Amino acid sequence: MSPKRPLTVLVVEDNPVNREVVCCFLSDLGHAARVAANGLEALSALAEGPCDIVLMDLEMPLMDGFEATRRIRLGEAGEAGRRVPIVAVTAHSLPEFRRRCLETGMDAFTAKPVRLEALMETIRDLCPDVFGRPVLDVRKGLDNLNGKGELYERICATFLDDIPPRRRALLQGRDAGDNAALEHQAHSLKGSAGLVGALGLQEAARALEACARDGGELDRCLDGLLHSLDSLERELRSRRSGPAVSAPKPGCAGTRSG
Numbered sequence: 139m140s141p142k143r144p145l146t147v148l149v150v151e152d153n154p155v156n157r158e159v160v161c162c163f164l165s166d167l168g169h170a171a172r173v174a175a176n177g178l179e180a181l182s183a184l185a186e187g188p189c190d191i192v193l194m195d196l197e198m199p200l201m202d203g204f205e206a207t208r209r210i211r212l213g214e215a216g217e218a219g220r221r222v223p224i225v226a227v228t229a230h231s232l233p234e235f236r237r238r239c240l241e242t243g244m245d246a247f248t249a250k251p252v253r254l255e256a257l258m259e260t261i262r263d264l265c266p267d268v269f270g271r272p273v274l275d276v277r278k279g280l281d282n283l284n285g286k287g288e289l290y291e292r293i294c295a296t297f298l299d300d301i302p303p304r305r306r307a308l309l310q311g312r313d314a315g316d317n318a319a320l321e322h323q324a325h326s327l328k329g330s331a332g333l334v335g336a337l338g339l340q341e342a343a344r345a346l347e348a349c350a351r352d353g354g355e356l357d358r359c360l361d362g363l364l365h366s367l368d369s370l371e372r373e374l375r376s377r378r379s380g381p382a383v384s385a386p387k388p389g390c391a392g393t394r395s396g
Contacts, residue, residue, distance in 0.1 A: 145169045145190040145265060150180040150206065151227070152198040156252070160193060160227075163254045167261070177201025177209075184215035184222065191264055192224045194244065203227075204242050211243040223264040227252060233306045246368045249361055256361045263338065263369035273366075273373040279335030294334055298374040301367060312360055321350035324363065331370070339366040 147164050151157040152175050161171040172189065174180040176198040184192070192210075196203035203226065213220045226239040229250040236247060248260050263273065276290075283290050304323060311319035328343035342363040349359040 145261065146172065146188075147261070148172045148174060148180060148183055148189040148192045150174045150177065150192060150198070150203065151195040152176055153195075156195075156250070160252050160257070163252065163257050166254065167258055169261070177203060177206030180206050181209055181215045184210060184219035188216075188218045189222055191261060192222055193227050193248070194224050196226060196228050196230075196239075203244075204238070207242045207244055225260055225264070233309055236305070236309075245372055246365055248365070249357075253358065253361075255358060256365070259342075259362045259365050263365045273336065273338060273369045274377075275335035275337055277335070278337065279333065282333050282335070290334070294374055294377060297330060297334055298371065298378065300330075301371045301374075305364065305367060308360065308364065312356075317350040317356070320356070320360070321347050324350060327363070327367075336366070336370050339363070339370050342366040 147169050149157055149160050149164070149171050151160065151173070157173055157175075161173065164171045172183055174183045178201045180192065180194070181201075183189075194203040194207060207224050209215065210219055210222065210224065223245045224243065225246045225248055226236075226244045227248055227250060228235070228239075230236075239247065246260055246264060248256050279290055279294075280287065283293070304327065307323050308320065311317075311323060324343045324347035328340055328347060331337070331339035331343055342359070342365070346356075346359040346363045348354065349356045
């Protein structure tokens with residue numbers, strides 16, 4: 139799926155080889171790259187002009203990725219960059235480490251060494267409007283539930299609460315080499331994602347289920363699912379703080395007019 143416009147991506151990475159590889163991948167995808175070698179340079183770069191996405195290395199001299207992210211979220215790089223999507227670029231995969239990234243204010247993760255397909259999926263998930271497909275197709279979800287808006291909201295809330303244990307189970311399955319557990323988790327997520335209208339996550343879950351069952355690029359499929367899961371988590375959190383879906387009739391018995 140091609141983007142409607144090229145994106146500007148800030149690559150924050152102190153290793154010049156890694157930086158060059160990521161910039162080359164971004165060029166292949168049709169996007170423009172700006173670079174920074176540490177967190178301080180990242181703050182200056184964002185203050186000079188906004189970006190669509192920041193790819194943030196975590197371990198850098200002068201200022202690491204955690205501190206840079208914290209300052210960006212505080213507005214120290216300018217108000218325009220305060221809510222820019224920030225992707226942690228890291229070789230760490232433990233749930234505790236991912237939790238620290240989220241608590242700091244990062245939005246997603248991509249593994250080192252960065253792979254082209256994983257980078258493409260991350261960008262697509264973080265900027266769905268640019269690619270013409272929303273993270274959450276509410277209309278599709280409501281259609282699946284016969285227009286029952288209150289039921290849809292309850293299911294979305296339950297799904298949101300279920301994401302952290304799902305993520306832990308997926309990572310534990312990978313670390314244990316338990317393909318059966320990964321297949322089970324992917325199959326369950328596939329059904330839930332389809333129900334609420336998270337079509338990107340549904341596709342990623344279907345791909346992981348097939349990889350775990352039949353063999354294939356398991357790490358790539360799992361990375362793709364985790365990216366989609368992170369994107370849906372952000373979307374559901376924003377919905378929780380926003381207005382509820384309205385249905386034509388109040389209550390669980392309300393149905394959409396056709």
